[in-house]
Amino acid sequence: MNDRFDYFLSILSTIPDKPGCYQYYDEKGTIIYVGKAKNLRKRVSSYFQQESSNNKTRVLVKRIHEIKYIVVDTEEDALLLENNLIKQYRPRYNVLLKDDKTYPSIVIKKELFPRIFSTRNILKDGSRYFGPYASAYTAKLMLQLIKNIYTIRTCKYPLTPESIKAGKYQVCLDYHIKRCKGPCAGLQTVEEYDRNVAEIKEILKGNSSRISDLLLQEMQELAGKMRFEEAQALREKYDLIENFRSKSTVVTPTLHNIDVFSFDENDQSAFINFMHIGNGAIVQVHTLEYKKKLDEAKEELLALGIIEMRKRWDSSAREIIVPFLPDVSIERVTFTVPVNRGGDKKKLLELSMQNVKQYKVDRLKQMEKFNPEQRTTRILKMIQSELHLPVQPVHIECFDNSNIQGTTPVAACVVFKKAKPAKRDYRHFHIKTVTGPDDFASMTEVVRRRYTRLKKEKKSLPQLIIIDGGKGQLNVATEVLRELDLLDKITIVGLAKRLEELFFPGDPEPLVLDKNSETLRVIQHLRDEAHRFGITFHRHMRSKKQVLSELDAIHGIGPKTKELLLKKYKSVKRIREVSFKELCESVGKKKAEMLFKEWHKEEI
Numbered sequence: 001m002n003d004r005f006d007y008f009l010s011i012l013s014t015i016p017d018k019p020g021c022y023q024y025y026d027e028k029g030t031i032i033y034v035g036k037a038k039n040l041r042k043r044v045s046s047y048f049q050q051e052s053s054n055n056k057t058r059v060l061v062k063r064i065h066e067i068k069y070i071v072v073d074t075e076e077d078a079l080l081l082e083n084n085l086i087k088q089y090r091p092r093y094n095v096l097l098k099d100d101k102t103y104p105s106i107v108i109k110k111e112l113f114p115r116i117f118s119t120r121n122i123l124k125d126g127s128r129y130f131g132p133y134a135s136a137y138t139a140k141l142m143l144q145l146i147k148n149i150y151t152i153r154t155c156k157y158p159l160t161p162e163s164i165k166a167g168k169y170q171v172c173l174d175y176h177i178k179r180c181k182g183p184c185a186g187l188q189t190v191e192e193y194d195r196n197v198a199e200i201k202e203i204l205k206g207n208s209s210r211i212s213d214l215l216l217q218e219m220q221e222l223a224g225k226m227r228f229e230e231a232q233a234l235r236e237k238y239d240l241i242e243n244f245r246s247k248s249t250v251v252t253p254t255l256h257n258i259d260v261f262s263f264d265e266n267d268q269s270a271f272i273n274f275m276h277i278g279n280g281a282i283v284q285v286h287t288l289e290y291k292k293k294l295d296e297a298k299e300e301l302l303a304l305g306i307i308e309m310r311k312r313w314d315s316s317a318r319e320i321i322v323p324f325l326p327d328v329s330i331e332r333v334t335f336t337v338p339v340n341r342g343g344d345k346k347k348l349l350e351l352s353m354q355n356v357k358q359y360k361v362d363r364l365k366q367m368e369k370f371n372p373e374q375r376t377t378r379i380l381k382m383i384q385s386e387l388h389l390p391v392q393p394v395h396i397e398c399f400d401n402s403n404i405q406g407t408t409p410v411a412a413c414v415v416f417k418k419a420k421p422a423k424r425d426y427r428h429f430h431i432k433t434v435t436g437p438d439d440f441a442s443m444t445e446v447v448r449r450r451y452t453r454l455k456k457e458k459k460s461l462p463q464l465i466i467i468d469g470g471k472g473q474l475n476v477a478t479e480v481l482r483e484l485d486l487l488d489k490i491t492i493v494g495l496a497k498r499l500e501e502l503f504f505p506g507d508p509e510p511l512v513l514d515k516n517s518e519t520l521r522v523i524q525h526l527r528d529e530a531h532r533f534g535i536t537f538h539r540h541m542r543s544k545k546q547v548l549s550e551l552d553a554i555h556g557i558g559p560k561t562k563e564l565l566l567k568k569y570k571s572v573k574r575i576r577e578v579s580f581k582e583l584c585e586s587v588g589k590k591k592a593e594m595l596f597k598e599w600h601k602e603e604i
Contacts, residue, residue, distance in 0.1 A: 008048055011067055014365040015041040016358055018071050019078045021085060024093075025066035033060055033093040034085045036078040040069055060093050070285050071358050072351065080132060081282060088283045104139040105131035106204060112159045113183040113193050116152050116200065118143060130204040146203065149237050150196045151181050151188075159184055212238060255344060259310065259317040262352035263302050263324075264360050268292060271363075272305030273356035276315055277348065284313050287359040303328035321349050379419045379518055383464075386519040387502070387511070389491050393464035394418055396522075397450075399477070400468040400530035401431075401442045409434060411446040412534030415462075419522055426533055443473045447480045455484065465492040468527050471503055478505040495527055556594045561587055 020040045024033040037043030047061055072078050080103060086094050109115045110126035118139040122129055133139040146152065157169050164186045171187070174180035181188035199211055215238040222231035260275040269289050276284040286309065290301055303326040309315070319334050326335070338346035368375035380392040387393075396416040401409070415425035429449065434441040447465075454461055465481075467473050474494030481487045487505075494503040500520065501510035513520040568586060569575045575583075575595070583592035 008064070008067065010366060010369055012041065012045050012048065013369060014362040015044055015069065016071060016361075017041050018358075019073070019075050020069050020071040021078055021081045022067065022069040023085070023091075024060070024064045025068070026063050027065045029066070031085075031089045031091050032063060033091050034082055034089065036075075036082040038075045038078070040071070044069070056093065070282075071355050073354075084282055103132035104136050105129045105133070106139055106142060108197060108201065108204075112161070112190065113153055113188075114197055115154070115156070116143070116146060116197075117154075128201065130201075142204070145237075146200055147179065150200060151179060152196065152200075153180050153183055155184060157184050255348070257317045258319045258321060258348075259306075259315055260321040260348050260352045261302065261306055261309070261323075261326075262349060262356045263298060263305070263322075264353075264356045265292075265298065265301070266360065266364070269360075269363075270296070270298070270301040270305075271356050271360045272302060272309070273352045273359065274305070274309040274313070275348065275352050275355075276313060276317065284315075285355065286313070287356055289359075289363065297327065299324065299327040302326040306330075321345050321352075323349060323353065376418045376420075379522065382517075383419070383519045383522060386513060386517065387464070387491070387493065389464065391463055393462070393491075395460060395462040396464045396466065396526060397462045398466040398468060398526040398530045399443065399446060399450075400527070400534045401439050401446070402531075402534035409437070409442055410534060411442060412530050413446070413450055414526060414529045414533055416522070416526055421525075421529060428533075439469065440472055440476045443467065443469070444476045444480055447477045448484070451481065451484050451486060455486075461486065461490060463491065465490055466523060466526050466530075467492065467494045468497070468530055469494055470496045474503050474505065495523060500524070554594060557591065561591055 017039050019036075019038050021034060021036050022040060022044050023031050026032050035043065044067065047057070047064075070081060072081060083103065104118045104120050105122065106129070107117060107119050108128045108130075110128070118136065119129075131139065133142065154174060155169075155172060157163075159169075163169065164184065167185070169184040171182040171185050172180070175182045175185075175187075181192075183190075183193055203211055215234050219231045219234040219238060222228075222234065255277050258277040260277065262273045264271045269291055271287060271289050273287045274284065275282055288305060288308065290304065292301075302322065302324070306320065306322075306326055306328060310317075318332060319336060320330075321336050321338060324337060336345060338349050340346055368378075380394065383389070384392045394417060396419075398414050398416075399411060401411045409431035411429040411431060413427045413429070415422045415427075417425075427450070429446045431442050431445060433445050451461070465477070467477050471494060474492065477494075478487065478492055481490060481492060492505060493511075495501075496503065496510065499510075499512070501512055502523070503510050513523075564587065565575050569578065578586075580592055580596055583595060586592075587595075
């Protein structure tokens with residue numbers, strides 16, 4: 001039992017803080033529970049942090065042998081996906097719906113002057129479906145938004161050019177209250193109506209920025225003409241569009257019996273995610289990993305994954321969505337590489353890509369948790385590669401100067417070994433040969449003292465030195481290494497404070513690392529540690545200097561007395577608050593009188 005929970009805890013540490021659905025499997029590999037979560041890590045962790053007071057939940061947890069999850073974009077997507085998975089697998093511990101209703105969608109019918117309405121029935125009649133929506137209320141709000149902005153017919157007349165020309169229909173109440181322009185009676189052109197429908201499609205797809213811009217422009221023009229009531233009406237429409245974008249990426253009702261594959265890899269493995277879309281829902285999701293043996297091409301690896309997954313899940317889909325064409329052909333099957341960024345197939349591919357990338361990250365975290373040396377080696381290799389170093393930087397040192405208006409100048413050197421702080425090796429430096437705030441001269445002194453001593457004592461030298469500063473500090477530190485004949489043994493770089501660019505000696509162009517780079521994070525950690533260590537020491541020295549200066553000003557108080565007082569009372573402020581009698585007991589009457597004469601003349 002403990003081994004099983006230890007295994008679960010290792011999985012929990014890698015689950016992302018993202019919305020999605022989680023599935024619990026029993027020892028036979030059967031899904032026994034499906035749940036949704038706004039934050040997967042928090043929700044799944046809650047089952048294992050403490051014993052539930054609910055007996056059914058305790059039984060469920062005891063029967064869990066495997067945890068899997070699917071990452072989605074929003075909490076609404078998680079709700080929709082949970083509904084589909086429950087209907088598909090009917091897990092033992094889930095509440096099952098008594099009816100089999102699907103979530104509502106909005107349809108634009110394929111007809112002359114298309115009607116637009118909410119429906120739960122997806123028909124393959126060429127109509128365009130949008131959604132699904134998490135509730136009928138949500139779909140109703142979206143339809144109300146559309147009707148507030150556009151005049152769309154609500155009648156069910158089977159309009160044809162002949163029937164309209166023959167005057168077969170008459171306008172209804174909607175025409176008289178200006179909610180319809182009367183296309184049934186030939187009072188609105190097909191071109192005008194279709195322009196409105198095209199804009200409605202963009203809103204339903206979530207691509208409403210152009211519509212918003214037009215409304216905003218018209219609103220500003222009306223406000224400029226002092227027509228504030230009309231401008232306010234447009235403002236309400238504008239706010240509705242901006243605040244209401246609920247197109248789901250999880251389910252696409254018009255797509256049926258389609259496989260979706262995505263691919264990712266690292267040096268050791270290839271990862272392939274599979275999703276099957278059936279009856280307008282995701283019905284299977286699985287990610288597998290291939291251990292690389294040779295330098296296999298990604299097209300070959302994706303082909304292997306497609307054949308394996310389709311056989312394993314008995315898929316007969318005639319269309320397969322892929323990020324690139326695999327090195328395989330399947331009879332009567334079409335491969336599609338989506339290019340339309342706002343298209344439904346592209347969104348499904350992006351969802352699959354999101355899951356395969358998350359799986360790769362999770363696998364890496366799990367392996368590194370059980371083998372910390374693997375993580376260290378990976379990070380050191382990455383630093384070596386991104387900084388173009390001749391060897392792995394097992395030993396890194398970083399320097400930072402600290403002074404405020406030239407007072408008490410000090411410097412700090414922090415040391416990282418195997419990409420982690422080696423705090424026992426940190427060093428402080430009092431600046432001895434520089435007067436005033438001269439960062440260049442201070443850096444020269446500190447670097448010279450540090451590496452002259454390491455050479456003299458024959459201690460190990462770093463493979464990489466980070467100078468917290470720009471080109472000036474880097475240049476003077478480089479000259480010191482050249483004087484000490486160390487420049488060919490140690491790589492030195494300067495970290496610019498403003499844009500966090502890396503400068504190399506003799507290279508005018510900086511190296512800019514990706515903001516999410518682990519190399520940059522290690523360098524930032526070094527820089528922050530050097531800054532913290534230096535500032536702490538600087539504050540300590542300033543405080544000590546202020547205390548000593550105040551006690552030094554009192555004639556007759558020597559070093560031993562100062563040390564005794566500070567050790568007992570900790571600060572000059574507390575010494576001032578001590579009574580004359582207590583001071584006499586501490587340092588004798590004569591010295592107590594000296595202190596009181598300086599600080600409390602009126603009390604003596």
